[in-house]
Amino acid sequence: MTPTSERHWLRPTCDDRPARFAYGADYNPEQWPREVWKEDVRLMREAGVTVVSVAIFSWARLQPAEDRWDFDWLDEVLDLLHSGGISVDLATATASPPPWLTTLHPEILPVTHTGETLSQGARQHWRPTSPVFRRYALRLVEAMATRYADHPAVVAWHISNELGCHNIYDYSDDAARAFRDWLRTRYGTLDELNRAWATSFWSQYYGDWDQIQPPRLAASHANPTQQLDFKRFSSDALRDYLRAERDVLRRITPDIPATTNFMVMSGTKGMNYPDWAAEIDFVSNDHYTHPGPQRLDELSFSAALTHSIAQGRPWFLMEHSTSAVNWQPVNVAKRPGELARDSLLHVAHGADAVCFFQWRQSAAGAEKHHSAMVPHAGPDSEVFRSVAELGRTLETLTPVTGSVREPARAALVYDWDSWWAVERDSQPSSLVDYRQEVLDWYSAFLSLGVRADVVTTSADLSGYDFVAAPLLHVVPTALAGRLEAYVHGGGHLATTYYAGVVDENDHVHLGGYPGALRDLLGIRIEEFGPLRDGEDVQLDDGAVGTVWTDRIDLTDPEVTVLARYRTGDQAGRPAITRRVPQDGGSAAYVSTRLGSQGLPDVLGRLLSGAGVRSELPAHARGRVELTVRTDGSHAYWFLVNRTDEPVAFDTVDGEILTGPTPVAGGGLTLPPRAVAVLRVASGTDPFAQAG
Numbered sequence: 026m027t028p029t030s031e032r033h034w035l036r037p038t039c040d041d042r043p044a045r046f047a048y049g050a051d052y053n054p055e056q057w058p059r060e061v062w063k064e065d066v067r068l069m070r071e072a073g074v075t076v077v078s079v080a081i082f083s084w085a086r087l088q089p090a091e092d093r094w095d096f097d098w099l100d101e102v103l104d105l106l107h108s109g110g111i112s113v114d115l116a117t118a119t120a121s122p123p124p125w126l127t128t129l130h131p132e133i134l135p136v137t138h139t140g141e142t143l144s145q146g147a148r149q150h151w152r153p154t155s156p157v158f159r160r161y162a163l164r165l166v167e168a169m170a171t172r173y174a175d176h177p178a179v180v181a182w183h184i185s186n187e188l189g190c191h192n193i194y195d196y197s198d199d200a201a202r203a204f205r206d207w208l209r210t211r212y213g214t215l216d217e218l219n220r221a222w223a224t225s226f227w228s229q230y231y232g233d234w235d236q237i238q239p240p241r242l243a244a245s246h247a248n249p250t251q252q253l254d255f256k257r258f259s260s261d262a263l264r265d266y267l268r269a270e271r272d273v274l275r276r277i278t279p280d281i282p283a284t285t286n287f288m289v290m291s292g293t294k295g296m297n298y299p300d301w302a303a304e305i306d307f308v309s310n311d312h313y314t315h316p317g318p319q320r321l322d323e324l325s326f327s328a329a330l331t332h333s334i335a336q337g338r339p340w341f342l343m344e345h346s347t348s349a350v351n352w353q354p355v356n357v358a359k360r361p362g363e364l365a366r367d368s369l370l371h372v373a374h375g376a377d378a379v380c381f382f383q384w385r386q387s388a389a390g391a392e393k394h395h396s397a398m399v400p401h402a403g404p405d406s407e408v409f410r411s412v413a414e415l416g417r418t419l420e421t422l423t424p425v426t427g428s429v430r431e432p433a434r435a436a437l438v439y440d441w442d443s444w445w446a447v448e449r450d451s452q453p454s455s456l457v458d459y460r461q462e463v464l465d466w467y468s469a470f471l472s473l474g475v476r477a478d479v480v481t482t483s484a485d486l487s488g489y490d491f492v493a494a495p496l497l498h499v500v501p502t503a504l505a506g507r508l509e510a511y512v513h514g515g516g517h518l519a520t521t522y523y524a525g526v527v528d529e530n531d532h533v534h535l536g537g538y539p540g541a542l543r544d545l546l547g548i549r550i551e552e553f554g555p556l557r558d559g560e561d562v563q564l565d566d567g568a569v570g571t572v573w574t575d576r577i578d579l580t581d582p583e584v585t586v587l588a589r590y591r592t593g594d595q596a597g598r599p600a601i602t603r604r605v606p607q608d609g610g611s612a613a614y615v616s617t618r619l620g621s622q623g624l625p626d627v628l629g630r631l632l633s634g635a636g637v638r639s640e641l642p643a644h645a646r647g648r649v650e651l652t653v654r655t656d657g658s659h660a661y662w663f664l665v666n667r668t669d670e671p672v673a674f675d676t677v678d679g680e681i682l683t684g685p686t687p688v689a690g691g692g693l694t695l696p697p698r699a700v701a702v703l704r705v706a707s708g709t710d711p712f713a714q715a716g
Contacts, residue, residue, distance in 0.1 A: 044426055045075070046419040047378035049111070050398050051344065052077035054102045055086050056387055062102065065385065066109035068404055073416020074111060077384060078343065079103070080169075081116040081186045082148065085123035088165060096172055107178035114284075114343075115179045117169055117270055119162040120186035121148040126161055133158040136197035139242045147391070149191040153262045154203035159269060166270050170277040182283040183343075184270045187311060189263045190288060193295035194255075196239045200262070205234050207258045221530040222250045246451040250531045256445045260297040267304055282306035286343040289334065290327040294460070297441040298334050299481045308335035311344035311382070314367065316357065319621060321667055322468040324367060325650060328374035329467075329479040330439055337429050339377035342368070347381050347408050348396035356394065362698030364411045365418065366665060369700040372422070373652035373663035375430045379419060381412070421683050422702060428656040433476035434637045437467055438494035440482045446531060447498045447523060454555035456572050457523060462495045462618065469624035471667070474639035474646030475632060476653070486511045491635040493628070495521040495615075497542075501529040505541035512545060513609035517635035519628075520546070521615045522573040523553070538575070539614070546614045547581030547604035554594060562593035562617060564600050568626065570617025577602065577616060587613070587630065601627060603634070610635070642712055648672050649695065655707055662703040662711055666695040679703035679711040 049069070054062050069077070080087070080099060088094055106113055127134060127145040133155045135143045143150055151158045173179050212218040215231055224230045229248055231237055240247035240255050267285055274283050286309045287298050302308055310331045314320050331340055347364055349356040359367070368379045386397035398412045444459045470477040478489070482504055486492050492511065497520055500508075505525070512518050525542030527533055534540030538550040554574040556562065562570045566588040574590065577599040588601040603613040613631055632638070639646050649672055650665040662679065666672050673694040677687065684701025687693050695701055705711050 045423040046372070046426055047076045047112075047341065048072075048380070048416050048419050049074040049076040050078070050381040050384040051081060052079050052106075052384045053082070053387070054079070055083055055098065056390075057385065059101075061385075062105055065399075066105055066111060068399060068409075069111055069384070070109055071404075072398060072409070072413045073420060074384075074398075076112040076114055076180065076378070076380070077106065078114040078116055078183050078380070079106075080118045081183065082118070082121055083116070084118045084121065084165060085125075087118055087169075088123065090125055091129065094168065103173070103176055103178045107176070111178070112180040113176075113178040114181045114183045115169070115173060116183040117162075117166045117185060117274075119165055119184075119270065122151050122158065122161070126158075130157050130161075132199075135192050135195040136200075138194070138196045138240070140196075143192075147191070149187075151192060152195045152197055152199050153189075153192060153259070153266050154195065154197075154199045156199070159266065163269060163273055166273045167277065170274050174278045174281075179281060181307075182274050182278070182281055184267060184274070184283055184285040184305070187286055187288055188267060189260075189296045190293060193263065193293065194259050196241050201238050203262055204239055204255065204258050205237050207261060208237065208254065209234065211254070222248055222254075223530075223532065224248070249449060249451060252449055253442070253446055253531050256295065257297070257442075259295060260300065260441075263296060264301050264304060267301065271304060284309045284341060284343075286311045287331070287334070288312075289331045290323065290460070294441070294444050299441070299483065302334050302336065307338070307341060309341040309343040309378075312342065312371070313344075313346055313350055316353065316355075319464060319468055321370070321650075322471055322621075323464055324370055325374065325471065325652075326464055326467045326479060328371045328376070329477070332375040332430055333478060333480050333484070335375065337375070339427060339429070340375055341378040341380070342371045342376040343378075343380050344382040345371070345380075346396050347398055347412060348400075349394070351392055351395040358396070360698065361407075362696070364408070365415050366698045366700055368415055369418070369663065369702075370650070370652075370665055372419075372425070373650075373654070373665065373700075375654070377426050379415070418683050424656075424659070424682065424704065425654060425661050425702070428654040428659075428661060430478075431653040431655045431660060432488060433478045434489060435470065435475055435477040435491040435632065435635075436480045436484070436486065436489040436493070437463065437470070437477050438482060438484075438492060438497060439463055439479055440494075440497060440499065442499040442529070443497055446527065447496055453523070453553045454572065456555070456558060457496070459496050459498075462521065465619075465621040465624055466493050466495050466628070468621035469628045471650055472621070472625045472647040473629055473632065474641040474649070474651065475637060476640070476651060486516060487514065489516065491517045491519070491632055491637050493519045494524065495519075497521075497524045498526055499529060499531070500525045500527070500534070500541040502541065505545070508542065509545050511610075512612050513606060515610045517610040517613075517631065518545075519613040519615065519631050522575055522617060524614075542612075543580075545604070545612050546602065547579065547584040547612070548599070548602055548614060549578045549580050550575045550616075551578075552576060556593075556617075562595070562600075563591040564588045564617075565591045566601075566626065568619050568623040570600065570619060570623070572618040573616065574600075575616040577614075583607070587627070603631070640710065640712070642674065645672055645674065658707055660705050660707050660709065662705065664695060664701045664703070666697060666699045669697045671696050674712070677703065677711050678709070678713065679705040
């Protein structure tokens with residue numbers, strides 16, 4: 026369903042100006058006295074804020090007791106914001122139940138896999154499958170929707186908040202009942218469930234649905250397929266709750282779009298967001314960077330994945346930080362330029378809204394040391410001056426709004442089932458890190474200056490010249506057929522160790538590894554060779570491998586060995602192979618973890634074989650990230666300086682919408698951590714003259 030209202034999060038509520046970038050933050054006026062509110066609106070206008078999310082954690086304030094409501098303060102806040110030209114993404118306020126509810130109904134509290142009941146006192150202390158919680162929450166949603174259906178400030182609904190951040194896995198009796206219902210729908214019969222779960226192993230045969238429990242703490246490893254299904258169920262249970270709130274909103278306010286803030290890659294893997302995207306009217310995401318050498322790589326990767334989840338449509342960056350956060354072991358402030366660069370990198374990957382947590386930094390509470398647009402130091406601060414400058418930058422980028430990311434020629438596959446499966450217990454190695462392996466491949470693309478889309482296994486791959494699918498462990502027969510068709514249709518595929526091993530039920534594809542991909546790759550592996558922590562192997566191309574090795578036998582004359590092991594148990598045997606069938610593209614296999622430092626050389630050779638090259642001048646590759654958005658007639662080239670040093674371009678042909686002033690002769694120098702956005706005619710290469 027697509028709302029038909031003219032109200033939209035890109036459009037100010039107070040005038041008829043064209044759609045522009047939405048800019049703002051979570052706003053928590055309930056934390057502050059009324060005399061601060063007018064000053065907030067004044068400062069919001071000064072900073073260029075156009076939208077704020079309100080009432081996210083306000084349930085206890087809105088409903089102080091079961092039979093008592095207080096909306097007067099929120100009425101006042103919404104009226105004040107509207108009078109100041111600030112739009113509102115109004116939360117349903119259901120993220121954290123108030124103390125009166127958990128006291129009255131402690132049965133809504135989540136239960137851990139060890140049987141401990143979590144208490145109130147933090148946030149998200151509720152069971153996704155609790156019918157009691159749902160009854161009270163939907164009552165609040167109905168009250169909110171009814172009261173504010175026609176309020177002119179409200180341009181969108183914000184369903185709950187970061188669903189599943191702290192309560193994705195609940196092992197309560199409510200969850201057990203819902204899990205059984207989910208299994209009935211998935212398998213239909215107990216016979217089929219017993220087959221899928223291989224319950225002949227360890228005498229786990231189920232003769233009645235009521236015998237099935239969530240994978241709670243057990244004497245040894247719980248059934249692997251049961252564990253995988255419980256992860257699928259837990260994601261679906263939260264999605265079902267999302268639908269319940271959304272359905273109330275659509276019934277009462279059908280013309281107001283609804284969203285919820287995803288947390289793509291931000292420390293949680295429990296929610297299968299590609300399955301959630303169709304349930305909301307536009308995709309939103311929260312993102313926070315983690316310190317380390319791949320900090321900016323991970324930001325770019327997450328934004329690219331969010332773009333894919335949004336199916337190429339503009340999306341909403343609902344939260345990120347102006348500076349330091351409060352939840353890392355050491356919380357370091359951002360350096361000059363990073364606030365704008367981090368924000369604009371999301372824009373480069375398709376975001377049409379840039380929002381922070383939060384507007385005014387809290388004076389008390391668990392997040393008082395989390396940065397905000399207005400810090401503890403107040404508006405006379407470098408942070409506030411930076412956010413005001415970013416507001417002006419976004420205003421100059423208004424022509425970019427509504428445009429979409431131009432598809433790349435290369436893609437990187439991300440698969441939730443494989444993520445869940447390879448990091449479960451009872452594996453050949455606990456050192457396998459799905460997220461890190463895929464991120465390393467993305468880092469390699471960045472180091473080569475090659476644009477790469479991040480896609481899921483359901484994506485149409487036919488438009489890509491090259492596709493990397495590292496650690497694609499779970500490969501159902503249908504997916505294997507699609508990958509084979511891709512290669513035989515001319516596409517170039519690369520995958521890695523521990524790929525193709527199992528089907529959707531976590532059953533091994535028999536006959537040797539890599540299972541479902543064995544014939545496509547033209548290799549056969551009889552036994553895995555994982556490496557211990559601290560061990561490594563040398564390859565004859567100079568690369569160093571860790572985590573894994575394979576004893577590879579070549580089974581097809583069309584396979585070429587690109588590198589061999591020089592040391593270790595597999596010395597002299599193939600380490601990296603590539604099959605080039607006569608009727609198609611190619612299929613490569615990398616049998617060890619090369620990391621972000623070792624992958625670029627291998628990836629570069631594979632990309633060259635696929636005819637994929639960087640669009641950047643050679644000296645800028647790895648130093649500057651390029652992302653392109655297009656509206657059909659114009660292309661917008663985002664040049665993001667990834668380094669702490671200036672990067673100069675001798676010749677750049679295009680209109681600079683934002684960024685440094687061109688130098689004489691058409692050159693451009695990007696200062697450290699700076700961003701330039703060029704507008705050129707579609708199909709034009711601004712670096713064509715540079716060679």
